[in-house]
Amino acid sequence: MFHRVGFIARGLAGAFAVMTFGTAHSSGLTLTGGGSSFAAPLYRAWGAELHRQTGLSLTYRSVGSGEGQKLVMAGAVDFGASDLPLAASVLRTRELYQAPTAIGAIVVVINVPGVASGQMKLDGPTLAALFDGAITSWADPRVRALNPGLRLPDLDVLPIHREEASGTSQVFSSYLHAVAPDWKAGMWGDGSEARGNDGVAASVRQSVGGIGFVEYAFARRDRLNTVRLKNHAGQFVAPGKAAFTSAAFSMDWTHADHYAVRFLEAPASQAWPIMSATFVLLPIHPADRAKAAAVKTLFRYALKQGDDIARDLDYVPLPPSVKDTVLSGWP
Known part of the structure; x- marks a missing residue:
């Protein structure tokens, strides 16, 4: 709620x-x-x-x-x-x-001491590994390799996801499967559940080492730290109006079945990769x-x-x- x-x-x-x-x-x-x-x-x-x-x-x-x-x-x-x-x-x-x-856009939010909003870069496979429990520490070599020069603490990763049937979860899971084919819906690692975008935002804010996914308005409202993500064009993009608009206006709405556009494949070079109508x-x-x-x-x-x-x-x-x-x- x-x-x-x-x-x-x-x-x-x-x-x-x-x-x-x-x-x-x-x-x-x-x-x-x-x-x-x-x-x-x-x-x-x-x-x-x-x-x-x-x-x-x-x-x-x-x-x-x-x-x-x-x-x-x-x-x-x-x-x-x-x-x-x-x-x-x-x-x-x-x-x-x-x-x-x-x-709207779904963004990844983190609570990692010493890491400011927009400093951390993640690609799809690494993000999937953070959520399914394959990566358990923020000092993991895979995270470090994407973030040379960024001081990452040896701190447990606490993935947080939705507890109820959720469109946000479905879109996010579809993204993870698209960028990491071994990912299947429900493959959440040891962490916690929260109800609604609001609940996930609150849980990440309160959990040192936390990582979650929320609609962007919730991240901005709660001043949560977001990450840059590698998009379909191979670019690391920060969430924001320019990236969201780039994705939305690069899609083919004409041939979408009942407007079900698949934003995960937005071709624009600066497009944010996780969006949904x-x-x-x-x-x-x-x-x-x-x-x-x-x-x-x-x-x-x-x-x-x-x-x-x-x-x-x-x-x-x-x-x-x-x-x-x-x-x-x-x-």
Whole structure:
């Protein structure tokens, strides 16, 4: 669960955020959404900005992508939120529409004494070995070889990963498998589990020797130290807006099945290698047409007018042509 967003200007807090947005014609309606914690900072910030303009309320539960898929399939929410795109066969069987809302980056965060943010460089196989327990000390020769001149302590590595079904975990595991083919989902070494991006961020901050993976907004909020990663082009890249945008705009959206772009293969030389679109899932044949129209109002506003908020939170807005296609296909 996303416990708090540290953007004071937006003044949001709490385990369950009630956000208000819509139009005057929607006054009195309450929408429900749930799922992705990856997208929680963005949906909360969009809601805060729109609060003054609307009479439509939304209760959004940040419970993880897997739960978001279950909730919308069970008809328990007006829309689900997931970082795991569903296959076309599932969308067809369940009569769901899947649409991206923004693109975010997953970053690796560490708590290693004497190592500042951006100083450590890691490649895929070394990162996989840190998470599966093959590397147990930060002074391991494989880490040293990538970081000549960097003073690394002989300190135990404490890998931290998500405990619940998570889109962030799925994307990160897919990356590890792509760069280290022997890696399989669930091959976590001796370490600890935490719930949500928020929980992983807190655990890394509190664990000397810790390493974890979180959506970038959580790393920036908690001022966690990030690492440089070797990308598909062989370059060591630091996380940031330029690297995220480079990845997002170098991808082929036209031929992606239901917008399921595979960002792990972004070809641009300065592209950040671990990114994901975040998606909304909604019924094609909703029981409540008024609520379905209100959901469309919400995301039309977000896609047409929410880019500055997305950028402030270090997400990358969708390319304009993708937004147009998403909205034109909305049921």
